[in-house]
Amino acid sequence: MNLNQIKNVYFIGIGGIGMSALARYFKAIGKQVSGYDKTPSILTGELIESGIDIHFEDNISLIPADYYVENTLVIITPAIPVKHSEWNYFLEREYQVKKRAEVLGIITKDTFCFAVAGTHGKTTTSSILGHILYESGADVTAFIGGIVENYDSNLIGTGKTVTVVEADEFDRSFLHLHPDIACVTSMDADHLDIYGTSTAIEASFVEFANKVEDKSNLFITNELPIQGVVCAVNEEAVFEAFNVRIESSSYVFDVKTPNGIIKDLRFGLPGKHNLMNALMASAMAITYGTPTSVIASALASFRGIRRRFSYQIKEDNLVYIDDYAHHPTEINAVHQAVRELYPGQKVLAIFQPHLFSRTRDFADNFAKSLSAFDEVFLMEIYPARELPMEGINSQWLMDKMTNDNKKIVSKEDLIPEILANDATVIVTIGAGDLGEMVPSIKKALYENL
Numbered sequence: 001m002n003l004n005q006i007k008n009v010y011f012i013g014i015g016g017i018g019m020s021a022l023a024r025y026f027k028a029i030g031k032q033v034s035g036y037d038k039t040p041s042i043l044t045g046e047l048i049e050s051g052i053d054i055h056f057e058d059n060i061s062l063i064p065a066d067y068y069v070e071n072t073l074v075i076i077t078p079a080i081p082v083k084h085s086e087w088n089y090f091l092e093r094e095y096q097v098k099k100r101a102e103v104l105g106i107i108t109k110d111t112f113c114f115a116v117a118g119t120h121g122k123t124t125t126s127s128i129l130g131h132i133l134y135e136s137g138a139d140v141t142a143f144i145g146g147i148v149e150n151y152d153s154n155l156i157g158t159g160k161t162v163t164v165v166e167a168d169e170f171d172r173s174f175l176h177l178h179p180d181i182a183c184v185t186s187m188d189a190d191h192l193d194i195y196g197t198s199t200a201i202e203a204s205f206v207e208f209a210n211k212v213e214d215k216s217n218l219f220i221t222n223e224l225p226i227q228g229v230v231c232a233v234n235e236e237a238v239f240e241a242f243n244v245r246i247e248s249s250s251y252v253f254d255v256k257t258p259n260g261i262i263k264d265l266r267f268g269l270p271g272k273h274n275l276m277n278a279l280m281a282s283a284m285a286i287t288y289g290t291p292t293s294v295i296a297s298a299l300a301s302f303r304g305i306r307r308r309f310s311y312q313i314k315e316d317n318l319v320y321i322d323d324y325a326h327h328p329t330e331i332n333a334v335h336q337a338v339r340e341l342y343p344g345q346k347v348l349a350i351f352q353p354h355l356f357s358r359t360r361d362f363a364d365n366f367a368k369s370l371s372a373f374d375e376v377f378l379m380e381i382y383p384a385r386e387l388p389m390e391g392i393n394s395q396w397l398m399d400k401m402t403n404d405n406k407k408i409v410s411k412e413d414l415i416p417e418i419l420a421n422d423a424t425v426i427v428t429i430g431a432g433d434l435g436e437m438v439p440s441i442k443k444a445l446y447e448n449l
Contacts, residue, residue, distance in 0.1 A: 001096060001106055006073045010063065011035030012087055013077030014054055015044040018100050018168070021143045021154040022075060023047055025107075028158045034064055036086055041436060043147075060089045069095050075103055079385040101173030104143065108163045109178045114284060117167035117174055117208055118185030119201075120330055121277045124269070125185055127305050128281035130156040130164045132298040136290045138162050146324070147306035167208060169201065174208045181287060182212045183219035183280050184226065186329070219283050221276070229287075231279050233272060239283040241275060249341070251275055255282065262292050266300045270309060271337030278302075307435055309337060312442040319425045320445055322438045326354040326431035328365035335372050338425060348423035349373035350414070352430030353381040356389040359397060367400035373427075375405040377417060382432025411437070415444045 009026045013019050014035030020043050027033045027050060034053040037044055044054050055062045063086060074090045074097040090097050098106075108115075114133075116126040123146040130142025131150060134157045142156035142164035156164070167174035167182065187205050202225070209226045212218040218228035222237060230237040234244065237256075244253040250268045253275065254261055267278045282295050304310065313320035319342065325331045331351070338347055351370055353359040359366065359381055370376050378394045398406055409417050418426065418441060428434055428441065 001073075001098075003073070003106065005071070006031065007071040008032045008034075008064070008067045008073070010067055010072060010074045010090075011076075012074065012084065013037060013080050014047065014052070015039075015041050016077050016079070016100075017043065017145050017147075017154060018143070018166070019075065019077055020044075020047055021145075022100060022103060023052060024050070024153060024155040025141065025143065025158075027052060028155070032064075034067075036062070058085050060086055063089065069093060072096070073098065073103070075100055099173070101168065101176045104165055104173075105176030105178065108165055111161055111163040113177065113179050113181075114162075114164045114288075115167040115174065115177050115179035115182040115208075116164070116185070116280075117169065117182060117205065119169065119187060120327065120333070121185035121273060121280075122166040122168070123305055123324075124274060124308055125183065125277040125281050126164050126166050127156075128278055128299070128302055129284055131302050132281060132285045132290060132295055133157075133162065133164065133288075135298040135301075136285075136294045138290075140164060144305075146308060149303035149306060149310075150301070169204060169208075172204055175204070175211075177208075177211070179212055181217045181219075181284050182209070183231075183284060184209060184224055184228070185221065185277065185280060187224055217287060219280055219287075229283065231276070231283050233275055233279065239279060239286075241279045244275065246340075251278075255279065257283070257286055259286075262296070265296055268300070268302065269304050270341050271333050273333040274309070274337075307438075309334065312438060313445055315449065317424060318445065318449060320428075320442060321426070322428045322435070324431050324435070325429045326358070328362050328369040331366070331369040331429060332372075334427060334429060335369065338427060342425050345425050346374045346423045347425040347427065348375045348377065348418070348421050350377040350379070350409070350418070350426070350428045350434070352379040352432045352434040353394060353397065354431040355384055356381055356386050356392045360389060360392045363397055363400055366397060367402070370406075371401045371403040373403070375421070375423060376401065376403060377407060377409040377414070379409060379411065379414070379430070379432075379434065382430065382434070384432070415441060419444060419448050 009031050015037035074095050116122050127148045133140040139159035140157045140162040141159045144154040145166045215227050220228035222230045222232050231239040233241045240256040241253045254263045307324040310322045323334050325334050378398050380394050
């Protein structure tokens with residue numbers, strides 16, 4: 001498919017974090033962009049403000065009249081139901097209809113492609129890498145699965161020759177990519193509704209890793225069963241972060257590389273997982289040839305990603321942090337960072353489980369991770385693309401928790417319950433629509449200070 005011949009791009013599910021990055025990209029290169037999503041959100045509002053036409057009703061009469069077969073590309077998200085009338089309208093008329101991952105594969109095929117894979121850490125690592133390359137003057141476009149605070153966007157740059165993409169394992173999407181340099185940050189079991197077993201997930205990651213023929217361009221952590229360049233924090237590795245300390249709420253550390261030692265790098269995102277993400281991005285940039293002085297300044301200026309340990313309130317007597325964590329490993333990382341930064345303070349965690357299948361598959365680990373907080377408010381499961389499963393609900397999950405300071409809280413009661421609590425550190429966690437409530441929670445907490 002030749003994208004140069006495409007005049008219009010129509011998105012079904014345009015409000016998704018990955019889909020919206022593609023929408024911004026096509027708008028930036030001069031295409032006419034419009035689309036459908038089920039419900040309005042902060043992201044769809046931002047896209048509308050940028051000049052993209054979006055509607056929220058599945059209605060074929062709302063498809064622009066000048067979107068003809070010969071000049072239109074239709075991009076769909078896997079979450080769209082097969083009975084969706086707009087999708088079927090395009091299929092019946094033989095439009096070019098492609099998944100987001102396929103389109104990313106087409107865009108990146110003729111570029112120098114950096115691909116960041118892993119069940120955790122993709123968004124942060126690819127954001128840091130995109131920021132480093134952009135700051136270095138590289139002709140880069142980075143497609144990010146989160147809103148990068150430095151750019152207030154999930155798209156960094158509009159370059160033509162270098163791309164940075166998140167290599168998403170969901171639905172084996174990352175197998176559409178053509179990476180020149182890649183990394184795998186982790187291979188924990190996830191998306192068991194798609195893969196069935198952790199063995200199948202591992203096999204898929206191995207298949208992705210094999211896309212990088214030169215293993216000196218594939219970066220891994222030391223516990224992964226694939227061949228590549230090992231990166232580690234305070235452990236022997238080809239790229240090793242060591243002499244790690246905290247100064248003025250930032251990590252300061254040295255890095256051993258094949259070419260020598262880089263001293264006193266400064267990075268402001270909390271949590272040892274983020275230190276690893278910064279190391280992995282730096283290793284990829286160093287291998288590409290980015291000057292270490294640029295890497296140092298970019299790490300120091302990186303401000304993070306919206307909904308990734310995102311500070312909403314940071315006062316002496318109250319801290320409110322919001323995070324997208326939706327897997328037990330990610331919740332553990334949030335907990336570790338909070339305890340490191342705020343020892344001895346009461347921490348209230350508000351968690352909205354994401355997907356019935358994920359809640360079922362990792363229930364015991366979710367219960368263990370959540371029980372580590374001082375108090376937990378559990379919201380009902382956000383179904384996303386799934387139908388309810390008998391017996392799988394938040395009460396069932398809560399019953400597995402060993403922490404007695406826990407309760408089920410509805411959306412309607414959430415803010416009053418938060419305001420009545422005496423915790424000095426509050427964390428909202430989850431990948432569902434809890435993120436849409438963050439501005440209201442922040443506003444109510446500030447008014448209550």
